[in-house]
Amino acid sequence: MVNHHLDDLAVFVAVGREGNFTRAAAHLGVSPSAVSQTVRSLEERLGVRLLTRTTRSVTRTEAGEKLWRSIAPLLDQIDEHLSAVADYREHPAGTVRITADEFAVRFILWPKLKPLLDTYPEITIELTTDYGLTDIVAERFDAGVRVGGVIANDMIAMPIAPRMRLVTVASADYLARHAAPRTPAELTGHRCINLRLPTQGGLYPWEFGSGEHEFRVRVDGPLIMNSVLQILQGAIEGVGLAQLPNGLVQDYLDRGELVEVLREWSEPFEGYHLYYPNRQQTAAFRVVLDALKSGAIQD
Known part of the structure; x- marks a missing residue:
């Protein structure tokens, strides 16, 4: 031995x-x-x-x-x-691995972590896009990013983004050809763009809420994609209705390229959190943690 x-x-x-x-x-x-x-x-x-x-x-x-x-x-x-x-080195160094979904990587993590690449040249940041509930310990990630309600209790969790909404949108052209739905039940008569989660295989049901009532609706349509950015493009081009994070579509709503429907059924929910195991952290990870804390929870 x-x-x-x-x-x-x-x-x-x-x-x-x-x-x-x-x-x-x-x-x-x-x-x-x-x-x-x-x-x-x-x-x-x-x-x-x-x-x-x-x-x-x-x-x-x-x-x-x-x-x-x-x-x-x-x-x-x-x-x-x-x-x-x-950590006793003069400069923080090493690789920090984070798993998150596509929207969080592009719009939450990247803007805050990009400046670190020049400030800390000895730190490598690895961002892995994953829609599943990854076991970050088994997969040897330093941290994960998910919405607050789906994080294991044995993890340390820190909010890094404000509360968010899932908004149902369509192009003005689509709504000129199809009357806007007044309730989620009317979605059955509409062309909807579905999201297939890459790590789970099934179609993601659309989520709605009104007061204390929360429910999901299975929708149908001519297009299924595995990327929220692809779905956004499909909605802009008039393919059909889409349900997307408000942070992804707000600029398009402001410019009139998209129109929100069913707003009264879109309830805010807890936003993205960074979660990680309770163990000794490296200096490189603490640098990343501090960067993501900055301005994290402004509504």
Whole structure:
């Protein structure tokens, strides 16, 4: 056991986490053949198979699962301790990984984080677009961004944007051809642009509220997209009705390119929060945290 190198275990943990030699190699910055050889050598020294390989995937064997669950947290702790020591450097450095949906990345995170790229050249910011409820600990993200009501209780959460509304909009041209709906129930007679969540597969139901009553409506239409920016363009070009965050469409409403309908059914809700695990944070992450705190919750 004492002859087993820590680097070999780190490679095994990376493959076990990614479920793929190529992705693990990309994460480690080495070739897939080097990763495969390292894992094979580790298995030979241990005398047990750790991974089951197929043409499409790599899965952990029973022995591999036991080793992975024991070793992965320890290596993560080592990384955290090394990062803590690195905080004594003169300048903050390292990579900060954040997962968020498309709207949050473009309109909330990017404006605040872009200045850091010049101010802190030794910090790398990785922004991953994801509509799902990512397990940021398992996926080794430093933080995630989601609306306030869908954050796990064991996370630290900080508001980074004001309350928001989902607004139903259409172009003036579309409304000239189709009478504006007066209630959400009338959407069944309209052409609507649906959003298919990339990480969940299903069509996202439209959300409405009036007083204490909140409900969702399944809509139909000629167009399904997996990007709110694509849906915005479709609405501007008169394809149909769309439901989008108010921050995304406000400029188009002000210019008259879009018209809001069903406003009385659009209730404000808690806006975006940054959430992260309660553990020792690196100096680089604290720089990002401070940038996102600035002017976070002005309504």
